[in-house]
Amino acid sequence: MNVMPKMTSGETAARDREAEKMNLVDGNRNRSRTLHVAAIKNPSLIEKLLSFQEEDPQFFSNGVIKAMALAMSLLLNHPKALEKVRAEIDSHVGHERLLNDSNLAKLPYLRCVVNETLRLYPPAPILVPHYSSEDCMVSGYEVPKGTLLIVNAWAIHNDTSIWDEPTKFKPERFEGSLEEKEGSKFLPFGLGRRACPGATAGLQLVLLALGAAIQCFHWENAGSDTVDMTPGTAGPALSKAMPLVAQCSPRPDLIKLLSQI
Numbered sequence: 131m132n133v134m135p136k137m138t139s140g141e142t143a144a145r146d147r148e149a150e151k152m153n154l155v156d157g158n159r160n161r162s163r164t165l166h167v168a169a170i171k172n173p174s175l176i177e178k179l180l181s182f183q184e185e186d187p188q189f190f191s192n193g194v195i196k197a198m199a200l201a202m203s204l205l206l207n208h209p210k211a212l213e214k215v216r217a218e219i220d221s222h223v224g225h226e227r228l229l230n231d232s233n234l235a236k237l238p239y240l241r242c243v244v245n246e247t248l249r250l251y252p253p254a255p256i257l258v259p260h261y262s263s264e265d266c267m268v269s270g271y272e273v274p275k276g277t278l279l280i281v282n283a284w285a286i287h288n289d290t291s292i293w294d295e296p297t298k299f300k301p302e303r304f305e306g307s308l309e310e311k312e313g314s315k316f317l318p319f320g321l322g323r324r325a326c327p328g329a330t331a332g333l334q335l336v337l338l339a340l341g342a343a344i345q346c347f348h349w350e351n352a353g354s355d356t357v358d359m360t361p362g363t364a365g366p367a368l369s370k371a372m373p374l375v376a377q378c379s380p381r382p383d384l385i386k387l388l389s390q391i
């Protein structure tokens with residue numbers, strides 16, 4: 131049996147501080163609390179999303195905010211894909227109004243980008259524990275009824291026997307109805323009776339938040355040439371080791387619309 135060496139209280143505090151630094155959403159949550167006290171006038175996008183979370187914690191979940199930030203990070207590293215999403219939104223929604231949920235069916239590439247983000251970075255890489263409800267066989271293994279099952283969604287999403295070049299960001303792989311065809315091989319929202327009941331709403335929120343951010347703003351990487359996607363090590367949820375630092379400016383054609391919101 132492996133036993134973790136016991137930490138001193140100083141080491142524990144240092145580990146907790148490190149975990150805090152590594153965690154995009156929680157780190158910003160605490161920072162934004164401080165900033166609210168200072169009555170900051172120009173909150174960052176994450177701070178704004180976290181303020182929505184305070185108003186409606188159920189829908190603006192950490193999963194939704196993280197998925198949006200991760201999708202934006204990936205798009206900044208793949209400018210052609212970002213341009214393709216923008217062109218899709220411009221052609222179906224235009225510049226006169228903000229995109230809304232009735233437009234989403236007409237924005238398949240935006241959906242592909244979000245799916246590909248959730249494949250590469252499932253907010254819950256290890257699903258919550260499930261029990262088998264009856265005896266079954268899985269890949270030649272007998273699984274008796276009542277067995278505790280831990281599903282590694284991240285490993286399934288990176289399995290080379292299922293996905294072509296799984297470590298690469300290729301939204302096009304979701305074109306057509308691959309998601310439906312692949313069934314239990316793409317499971318960012320889990321599966322079975324305990325699958326995420328907020329999957330439809332969660333996906334819709336990510337699509338709307340990401341789509342509106344791309345429709346209204348020009349985005350550019352404010353740090354080095356590429357966004358550092360090194361994964362963080364804090365907690366069971368996937369996080370980025372380095373925070374996303376990006377700059378946005380209103381797109382000239384959208385300024386009139388933005389000033390009316």
Ligand code: HEM
Pocket residue numbers: 188189190191193194197252253254257258259317318319320321322323324325326327328329331332333336
């Ligand atoms: C992008 C957003 C989201 C992602 C990726 C996500 C993902 C997940 C995953 C992977 C699970 C575990 C499923 C399993 O083990 O099979 C889960 C459970 C759950 N999710 Fe979500 N979720 C998201 C948004 C939401 C939202 C918006 C709500 C509420 C409106 C929600 C409510 C829940 C609840 C209540 C459970 C527990 C279900 C149970 O144990 O029976 N989720 N979610």
